[in-house]
Amino acid sequence: MVIFVDAWLLITIILGFAMAWAIGANDAANSMSTAVGAKAITPKQAVLIAGVLEFTGAYFFGKSVTETIRKGILYPDKITDPQVLIYGSVAALLAATLWLIIATKFGLPVSTTHSIIGGIAGYGIVYAGMSVVNWGKMTQVVLSWILSPIIGAIMAYLVFKALTRSIFRSSNPVRSARLWSPFWIGLAFVVIGTMFYIKVLHGKDLKTGVLMYGIPVGFVVFLVTYSLIRLRFPSSDPFIGVESIFRKVQVITSGYVALAHGANDVANAIGPVAAVYAVASMGMAGMKVPVPRWILALGGLGIAVGVATYGYRVMETVGKKITELTNTRGFTIDFSAATVVLVASWLGLPISTTHTVVGAVIGIGLARGVKAINTDIVRDIVISWFVTVPVAGVISAALFKFLMFVG
Amino acid sequence: MQVWTKLFAKSPFKPLIKHADVVLETVETLEKALRAWYDGNYDEMKRLALEVDRLEDVADRIKEEIRDSLSSKLMMAVSREDVLIYLHMQDKVADAAEDTAKWLLVKRPDGIPDGIKGIILQMGTESIKAAKLVYDAIVQMDRVIESGFAEGEIEREYSLIRQIESVENEIDGLDTKLMQLVFENADELNWAEGFYILNIARTLSNISDKAKDSAERIRLMMNK
Numbered sequence: 001m002v003i004f005v006d007a008w009l010l011i012t013i014i015l016g017f018a019m020a021w022a023i024g025a026n027d028a029a030n031s032m033s034t035a036v037g038a039k040a041i042t043p044k045q046a047v048l049i050a051g052v053l054e055f056t057g058a059y060f061f062g063k064s065v066t067e068t069i070r071k072g073i074l075y076p077d078k079i080t081d082p083q084v085l086i087y088g089s090v091a092a093l094l095a096a097t098l099w100l101i102i103a104t105k106f107g108l109p110v111s112t113t114h115s116i117i118g119g120i121a122g123y124g125i126v127y128a129g130m131s132v133v134n135w136g137k138m139t140q141v142v143l144s145w146i147l148s149p150i151i152g153a154i155m156a157y158l159v160f161k162a163l164t165r166s167i168f169r170s171s172n173p174v175r176s177a178r179l180w181s182p183f184w185i186g187l188a189f190v191v192i193g194t195m196f197y198i199k200v201l202h203g204k205d206l207k208t209g210v211l212m213y214g215i216p217v218g219f220v221v222f223l224v225t226y227s228l229i230r231l232r233f234p235s236s237d238p239f240i241g242v243e244s245i246f247r248k249v250q251v252i253t254s255g256y257v258a259l260a261h262g263a264n265d266v267a268n269a270i271g272p273v274a275a276v277y278a279v280a281s282m283g284m285a286g287m288k289v290p291v292p293r294w295i296l297a298l299g300g301l302g303i304a305v306g307v308a309t310y311g312y313r314v315m316e317t318v319g320k321k322i323t324e325l326t327n328t329r330g331f332t333i334d335f336s337a338a339t340v341v342l343v344a345s346w347l348g349l350p351i352s353t354t355h356t357v358v359g360a361v362i363g364i365g366l367a368r369g370v371k372a373i374n375t376d377i378v379r380d381i382v383i384s385w386f387v388t389v390p391v392a393g394v395i396s397a398a399l400f401k402f403l404m405f406v407g
Numbered sequence: 408m409q410v411w412t413k414l415f416a417k418s419p420f421k422p423l424i425k426h427a428d429v430v431l432e433t434v435e436t437l438e439k440a441l442r443a444w445y446d447g448n449y450d451e452m453k454r455l456a457l458e459v460d461r462l463e464d465v466a467d468r469i470k471e472e473i474r475d476s477l478s479s480k481l482m483m484a485v486s487r488e489d490v491l492i493y494l495h496m497q498d499k500v501a502d503a504a505e506d507t508a509k510w511l512l513v514k515r516p517d518g519i520p521d522g523i524k525g526i527i528l529q530m531g532t533e534s535i536k537a538a539k540l541v542y543d544a545i546v547q548m549d550r551v552i553e554s555g556f557a558e559g560e561i562e563r564e565y566s567l568i569r570q571i572e573s574v575e576n577e578i579d580g581l582d583t584k585l586m587q588l589v590f591e592n593a594d595e596l597n598w599a600e601g602f603y604i605l606n607i608a609r610t611l612s613n614i615s616d617k618a619k620d621s622a623e624r625i626r627l628m629m630n631k
Contacts (some may be wrong), residue, residue, distance in 0.1 A: 029411065030411070033411040037411070037415070106410075106414075107410045107411065108410055109410060109411065131428070160555065161524075163554070164555025164556070164557060165555075167554055167555035168553075168557040168559075169554075169557040169558055169559065171559070173554075199586035200514070204524075239550065239553055239554070317412060318411045318412055320412075321411075321412030321413075322411065322412055322415050324415045324417060324418050325415055326553065336408060358414075361414060361415075362482075365482045365484075367555070368484040368485075368552065368555070368556060368615070369484065369552075369555055370414035370415065370484065371419065371420055371483060371484050371552060372415070372417065372418055372419060372481045372482070372483045372484075373414060373415060373416060373481065373482040374413055374414055374415070374416045374478075374480060374481060374482075375480045375481065375482050376478075376480045377410055377413045377414045378414070378482075380410060381410055381414075
C-alpha cells in the first residue's frame with residue numbers, strides 16, 4: 001500500500017505540475033493580454049513579470065490549507081477509499097490539464113477553477129452517482145460564471161468613471177494623471193499589503209491588516225511612484241501625456257494581475273496534489289489538509305514555466321494584434337480584475353480570474369470607454385465557459401473509469 | 408487563433424477620420440479651383456475641378472469599406488446608426504463639392520460681372536470653411552471618447568458644431584445678395600449665364616448644408 005501510494009503521489013505531482021503549466025500557458029496570456037496589447041510591456045517583459053509574480057503570488061499568497069476535494073464539490077464522507085481519492089485526483093488533474101490545453105490551442109480564455117471542478121465532479125459521479133455531488137456548492141460555482149464577469153464589469157465601470165472624472169475632466173489632465181496614477185497604484189498596494197498580513201503573517205484581524213500593513217505600504221508606494229512620475233513626460237498633447245504616464249503605471253498593474261492570478265489559481269493545480277500527499281503521509285485525513293510550502297512552490301514554478309514556454313507565443317500574437325487598447329483602458333481592466341480577484345479569493349468566493357478580466361473589458365465598453373468590442377467574440381467566450389465544467393467532467397469520468405478498471 | 412486579439416474590434420473612428428481627410432482634401436481642391444475660376448485661369452481651374460472629381464471617388468471607396476466593416480455585432484461607444492448616418496453625410500459633403508466642380512466645368516466664366524464672381528467666391532470660401540470644420544469635429548469626437556466624455560472636450564466639440572452651424576447664416580445672407588445682383592444685372596446676362604451662376608451658388612451652399620447635417624449627427628453621437 002505504501003509503495004502504491006508513493007508511486008501515485010509521484011504521478012500526481014507530475015500531473016499537478018502539468019496542470020500548473022497549462023494554467024500558465026492559458027491564463028497568463030489572459031491576464032497579461034491587456035498590458036501587452038496596450039504596448040505597456042513587450043511579450044518578453046510580460047513573461048518575466050508574469051513568471052516572477054505568478055510564482056510570488058502562488059508561493060506567498062496561495063492557500064495554505066486546501067479541501068481534500070476542491071471547493072468541497074463532492075461530499076467527502078462518501079469517498080472513503082483512499083484509492084478512489086488518488087485515482088480521482090489523477091483523473092481530474094489530467095482532464096483539467098487536457099481541457100486547458102485544448103482551450104489554449106483555440107485561444108479560448110476559460111477558467112482553470114471550473115476545469116478542475118468539472119474534473120472532480122466527473123469522477124465523483126462515475127464513482128458514486130449524482131448524489132455525491134454537493135449541488136449547493138456546484139450552484140455556487142455556476143453562479144460564479146455569472147458573478148465573476150458581472151463584478152468585474154461593475155468594478156471596471158466604476159474605476160473607469162472615477163479615472164476619467166479625476167483625470168480627463170480636469171483642466172490639466174497631465175498634472176492630474178501625475179497625482180492620481182500614484183493614488184491608484186497606492187490603492188493596489190493597500191490590497192497587496194493587507195493580503196500580505198493575512199496570508200503570509202497569518203493575521204486574523206482585518207482592521208489591523210488594513211491600518212498597519214495595507215495603508216502604510218500603499219502610502220509609501222504612493223510617495224515613491226509620485227516622485228518617479230514627477231520626472232519629465234514631454235508631450236504637448238495632454239492625452240498622449242496621460243497615456244504615457246499610464247503606460248508606465250500598467251507595468252505595475254500587470255504585475256498586480258499576475259500576483260492575484262498566482263494567488264487565486266495555483267490551488268487548482270496543487271489542491272489535488274496536496275490531497276494525495278495528505279493520504280500518502282497520514283491516510284484519509286478529513287475535509288481540509290495543509291498544503292506544504294514545497295507544493296505551493298511546485299505550482300508556482302509550473303505556472304511560471306507555462307508562461308515562459310507557451311504563454312510567450314500567445315502574448316506575442318496578442319501584442320501584435322490588439323491595437324485599439326489605450327493605456328488608461330488597459331490599466332482600468334488590470335486594476336479592476338486584480339482587485340476583484342484578490343478580495344474575492346480572500347473572502348473565499350469561487351471567482352475566476354479569466355471571467356473577471358473579460359467582464360472588466362465589457363464594463364469599460366458599457367462606460368463607453370472602448371470604441372468597439374466584438375460581441376460575437378464575447379459570445380464565443382461565454383459559450384466556452386459553459387462547456388468547461390461538462391467537458392472536463394466527461395474527460396475525467398472516462399479517465400477515472402479507465403484507472404479503476406486497470407488498477 | 409487567439410480570441411483576445413479579436414475581442415477588441417477596430418475603432419470605426421480611424422477610418423472615419425481617414426474619410427474626413429479625403430473629404431477635406433476634396434473641398435480644399437475645390438476652393439483652389441474656385442479661386443482659379445475667379446482669376447480667370449480656366450486651364451488651372453479645369454485641372455483642379457477634375458481632381459475634385461477624382462478625390463470624390465476615393466472618398467466613396469473609403470465609405471464603402473467602412474460600411475462593410477461595421478458589423479452590427481459591435482458594441483461601440485457611439486451607436487452604429489449614428490456612425491453610418493454621419494459617414495453618409497460626410498460623404499455628401501464631397502458629393503456637393505463634386506457638383507460644384509461639374510458646374511464650373513460647364514463653360515468658361517467669360518462675361519460674368521466681377522461683383523457676382525466676388526460674391527460667389529465669398530460663398531465658396533464660407534461654405535468650404537464649414538466643410539473644413541467637419542474634419543476638426545470628427546477628430547474632436549475621437550478625443551471626446553478618448554477622454555471618457557469629459558465635459559471640457561464635449562464643450563470644445565459643441566463650439567465646433569456651433570461654428571459649422573453659424574456658417575449657414577452667412578451663406579443665406581450672401582445668397583440673397585447674389586440673387587439681387589443677378590436680377591440687377593439681368594440685362595447684361597443671358598439666361599444660360601444666369602442659370603450657370605445660380606447653380607454654382609446652389610451647389611456651393613449645399614456643401615455647408617451637408618456639413619451642417621454631419622455636425623448635427625455628431626451632436627447625436629455625443630448624446631447616444
